[in-house]
Amino acid sequence: MQALIFDVDGTLADTESAHRHAFNAAFVEAGLDWHWDEALYARLLDVAGGKERLLHYWRMADPEETHGPGVSRVIDAVHAIKTRHYTARVRDGGLPLRPGIARLIDEARAASIPVAIATTTTPANLDALLHASFGPQWRRRFAAICDASTTQLKKPAPDVYLDVLRQLGLKGPDCVAFEDSANGLRAARAALVPTVVTPTAYTAHHSFEGALAVLPHLGDPDAPLPSTTAHDGPAWVTLDILRGWHREASSEAAAA
Numbered sequence: 124m125q126a127l128i129f130d131v132d133g134t135l136a137d138t139e140s141a142h143r144h145a146f147n148a149a150f151v152e153a154g155l156d157w158h159w160d161e162a163l164y165a166r167l168l169d170v171a172g173g174k175e176r177l178l179h180y181w182r183m184a185d186p187e188e189t190h191g192p193g194v195s196r197v198i199d200a201v202h203a204i205k206t207r208h209y210t211a212r213v214r215d216g217g218l219p220l221r222p223g224i225a226r227l228i229d230e231a232r233a234a235s236i237p238v239a240i241a242t243t244t245t246p247a248n249l250d251a252l253l254h255a256s257f258g259p260q261w262r263r264r265f266a267a268i269c270d271a272s273t274t275q276l277k278k279p280a281p282d283v284y285l286d287v288l289r290q291l292g293l294k295g296p297d298c299v300a301f302e303d304s305a306n307g308l309r310a311a312r313a314a315l316v317p318t319v320v321t322p323t324a325y326t327a328h329h330s331f332e333g334a335l336a337v338l339p340h341l342g343d344p345d346a347p348l349p350s351t352t353a354h355d356g357p358a359w360v361t362l363d364i365l366r367g368w369h370r371e372a373s374s375e376a377a378a379a
């Protein structure tokens with residue numbers, strides 16, 4: 124196992140409720156009579172990327188309106204308002220990292236194992252979230268960062284993982300990815316990256332066929348995994364546990 128690759132939304136932190144509130148605040152500010160409740164947003168999350176999600180919703184809500192040059196201008200304007208609301212809400216530290224994330228990033232750093240980010244979210248969101256968690260020099264903790272500004276095609280396309288692997292100079296099977304959603308798992312698996320899934324309430328109903336492991340979270344000494352979780356190891360996922368899972372996945376792939 125030569126690198127860890129983390130998704131952001133739902134994986135590093137449980138961010139989608141904050142995204143949903145920011146979309147709804149942008150609709151009010153833009154004078155749109157749209158409102159995304161939890162149930163609708165859970166369905167809309169099947170479309171990765173906030174701009175793509177807005178266009179998908181608009182086409183459902185008002186198909187006549189969504190043709191012509193002005194459409195992308197409106198989408199960009201509403202999404203910029205949404206990003207302003209989201210980053211304001213997150214920058215002041217309103218969103219903690221999920222259990223085990225900071226610990227595993229530190230463990231990897233101590234073991235000189237590169238850590239990367241593969242996300243479909245907007246760079247400003249990433250900066251707000253990780254600035255709050257790791258301070259202004261947060262980028263130094265990551266060997267590669269690919270996001271909506273570096274990679275056009277969103278998950279479940281593998282592109283963002285392929286871009287990270289290219290920057291790391293590694294192959295998919297050399298790494299372990301962490302995701303929260305079916306789209307994210309599909310993207311990582313299409314890039315041949317063995318993937319640990321830690322769903323959130325928005326994605327718990329998704330299918331995670333092909334995951335290395337599916338866990339409520341990665342656990343910490345002060346936030347242990349429930350004893351009923353599939354793996355019977357210690358109550359939190361360590362680098363050594365990941366190495367063991369990665370070795371098993373590699374030998375299964377070799378035997379197949």
Ligand code: XBP
Pocket residue numbers: 130131132133139142170171172173174241242243244245248271278307
């Ligand atoms: C999840 C997404 C993003 C966020 C909203 O990204 O699909 O679109 O929901 O952020 P991840 P934007 O790959 O980190 O799970 O509005 O900036 O897209």
Ligand code: MG
Pocket residue numbers: 130131132133134302303304307
């Ligand atoms: Mg995600």
